[in-house]
Amino acid sequence: MEKTRRSRAIQSTIITVRPAPGQKSRALVQFGAIVVPAAIGRSGRTVLKREGDGATPIASMKVLSGFRRGDRPTRLQTPLPIRRIRGGMLWCDQPEDPNYNRLVKAPFRPSHEEMKRQDGLYDVCLVMDWNVTSRARNRGSAIFFHLIKPGYEPTAGCVAVHPRDMRRLLPFIRKGTVVRVL
Template sequence: MRRITSPKQSVKTIVVRPAPGRKARAIVQVGPLRIPAAIGRSGRTSRKREGDGATPIAAMKVLSGFLRGDRLGQPKTALPLKRTRPSMLWCDASGHPSYNRLVQAPFAPSHEEMQRKDELYDLCLVLDWNVTSRRRNAGSAIFFHLIRPGYEPTAGCVAVSRPDMLRILPHMRRGTVVRVL
């Protein structure tokens, strides 16, 4: 595998290109490094809607992230990572005032658990899709997270393996752009 550049050098843009012939697979490019990834089960879309299973075609800044501290040590990164707790949830109920926001349990409206039983959100970066400027039903919880075995499709996120995530995290900063083509 090729190195990105210098371990201290950050990248401004990470490019996510569709993989040939497979709508739910992609190639993540970080500098000269190319990494296999999974995207939404419905492929990519320029008209993202809540629950459509598609990854938005967009340039999304990395805002922050979450770390499952009971499973992983602090990785080398300048990104702010918040340690997940069982009470942390992400609201995906489009009619709720906390839509596409971190909320605390107990919380009855539709949501995702941030401290999952599987490993998908052990390292999970929040992408600025419908976060800083929210629109009802425009999609929520678009994350850059860890992959399921076999690179199974996501619900609309971008996912890579844990070793690959740990390789690219040192090059990311708050504001690094993930551009899905």
């Protein structure tokens, strides 16, 4: 039975994120036969994503690449290109900056997120193509598929899962896998 489930998961190229009943910041992530709980934006989901609104975009987003925290022991099995996060790696979230929604290096004065976070959220962090390949100011930045905070606390607009569930999903995620938020 487990082998059959795995086969169906392998054939799927779409990760579906659908709202969980009762809480706008909770969701269910499905990839083939694998279904796991997730946290999404504190404001729920939206079709009109704006920078800082705390909402997860309702969209189909391709997975482009990933990051892993290099100084913490994590063995990842995935065909996805994964870069090691190093000190000084930042993600620009300042809409007026030419580097908006891009990886940048410290020192960097405009608003940004640290990629090497102390809370472990980005120990495994997948970059989804929301406003990345075709950028527009204020459409939202740093929309990632990453690890949860304890208690599945809401995100700022990302999709977040438990580390054990990320390990289950990673072997099937490759560049171009679509994350579809309904």
